[in-house]
Amino acid sequence: MNQDICQVNIIHEDRIAKAKEQLPQLKNVTQIASIYKLLGDPTRLRIMLALNASEMCVCDLAALLETTPSAISHQLRLLRTAGLVHARKEGKIVYYNLEELSAQGLLREGLLYLETI
């Protein structure tokens, strides 16, 4: 079959039209996707779930997740840039927290999903 964009053989124009109305702009969908993507890595998701339990520093997270502070720090930067966590510095130590009202609903739904399996 023709590999080009499927323009000729549109099967259900009504359904396509309805979905087109309901679908957010690509730009916005991409933005939501970027949040899902951040939660889609086990290390980052564990960081988020750990911070959901308690404020923690980089070394805490490294010990808890049995990895290196460097790996944690790299991932925290991504989470921070996306506004999912924020940092609070106290002397040498940097404490990380979940950003309220950002991804907690998504985290909650993820845990609910787990219960259904």
Added chain:
Amino acid sequence: MNQDICQVNIIHEDRIAKAKEQLPQLKNVTQIASIYKLLGDPTRLRIMLALNASEMCVCDLAALLETTPSAISHQLRLLRTAGLVHARKEGKIVYYNLEELSAQGLLREGLLYLETI
């Protein structure tokens, strides 16, 4: 600093212990992460949102999302394997639907997240 697993310098044992209690098993966290990851790609997320609006076939999705049926089919296979969508064949045409009670809560939260930006 030592790049090995951070065992020596555990800063807040109480917080680590609390988080360790609350954190699901790595195996389970990884499974949730795999769902987020599937939603973390713009093409797949748009497929999911489109199917949330209406049942559609591969060609419909290709036309709506302005890509090839092949690309759509590849992504649908991943979504099907994960149990997020299911297929219903009718003659030549394969209709795809969202699997109820699977990722709809996650989708809803994603759209809510969009409203907060």
Added chain:
DNA sequence: TAAACATTTGAATACCTATTCACATATGGA
């Protein structure tokens, strides 16, 4: 000041993955 330590950062690397392309399969109609 010097040393120890928590964290960050940049480059390198190994792995993953989304799309494309070519082709196969399957179904319906002429």
Added chain:
DNA sequence: TCCATATGTGAATAGGTATTCAAATGTTTA
């Protein structure tokens, strides 16, 4: 039967990314 069409599939590839390693930065304390 032959053809058009809808979908699936496998290999190849280009781009993305998580981790590691080495080094730097900033901060406290001796």
